[in-house]
Amino acid sequence: MSSQERLQKVMAAAGIGSRRKCEAIIEAGRVKVNGVRATLGDRVDTERDQVTVDGILLEPEVEKRYLLLNKPAGYITTLKDTRGRRTVMELIHEKERLFPVGRLDRDTRGLLLLTNDGYLAHRLMHPSHGIEKTYVVKTVGALSPRGLAMLRKGVSLEEGTTAPAKVRVLERKGERCVLELTIHEGKKRQVRRMCAAVGLEVEDLLRTRMGPLNLRGLEEGRYRALDAVEINRLLEVEE
Ligand code: URA
Numbered sequence: 001m002s003s004q005e006r007l008q009k010v011m012a013a014a015g016i017g018s019r020r021k022c023e024a025i026i027e028a029g030r031v032k033v034n035g036v037r038a039t040l041g042d043r044v045d046t047e048r049d050q051v052t053v054d055g056i057l058l059e060p061e062v063e064k065r066y067l068l069l070n071k072p073a074g075y076i077t078t079l080k081d082t083r084g085r086r087t088v089m090e091l092i093h094e095k096e097r098l099f100p101v102g103r104l105d106r107d108t109r110g111l112l113l114l115t116n117d118g119y120l121a122h123r124l125m126h127p128s129h130g131i132e133k134t135y136v137v138k139t140v141g142a143l144s145p146r147g148l149a150m151l152r153k154g155v156s157l158e159e160g161t162t163a164p165a166k167v168r169v170l171e172r173k174g175e176r177c178v179l180e181l182t183i184h185e186g187k188k189r190q191v192r193r194m195c196a197a198v199g200l201e202v203e204d205l206l207r208t209r210m211g212p213l214n215l216r217g218l219e220e221g222r223y224r225a226l227d228a229v230e231i232n233r234l235l236e237v238e239e
Pocket of ligand 1: 103104105106108188189190191192193205
């Protein structure tokens with residue numbers, strides 16, 4: 001026999017967030033039950049009803065997995081490559097079907113999240129979401145005060161101006177410098193293009209942080225499961 005449960009309870013069990021947060025999402029009109037906009041107080045049949053949040057189907061029966069990989073250079077961030085290049089999936093040995101959240105270029109190293117939680121992945125990648133990502137960038141070229149100010153203010157790229165970045169100069173040695181750059185957008189090759197726009201060539205690019213997650217203690221090429229605290233922090237990342 002199937003059972004009727006409160007909608008926010010079903011959503012919370014599917015990993016959308018706390019019950020309070022789920023209630024707010026229902027009230028914001030983002031939830032549909034069998035294609036009809038849900039209201040607070042609705043109950044659902046967990047076996048028969050189709051619940052979507054922002055158009056994404058809830059799959060409560062799938063155990064959610066969250067892995068943090070310290071990606072080495074030389075691997076592309078796709079599930080499969082038709083041209084035989086190495087993919088990050090070759091580094092992951094798990095039975096579930098997981099997928100990377102967002103992309104790192106082949107030669108970018110560092111923090112990559114993999115999951116089977118489509119809802120979380122969608123939220124974290126949504127441009128309006130703005131989860132912060134921090135990169136340590138080794139550059140060649142002279143970074144002028146004007147270049148630094150431009151990075152901080154926003155640089156003009158083909159598709160528009162980037163949002164202001166947080167920038168710290170960690171090291172300067174002649175024509176080389178090491179920068180720490182924090183951005184919350186996810187434009188293609190964004191950091192490399194921002195650096196190019198101020199006359200810097202990127203020699204090495206490492207992502208060290210994404211929202212509440214960092215690489216501490218994780219060797220390059222290795223991965224680990226997120227712990228409960230990290231998962232909760234990710235789920236609670238504000239929209
Ligand atoms: N910015 C880039 O240019 N490349 C990445 O891989 C990530 C951010």
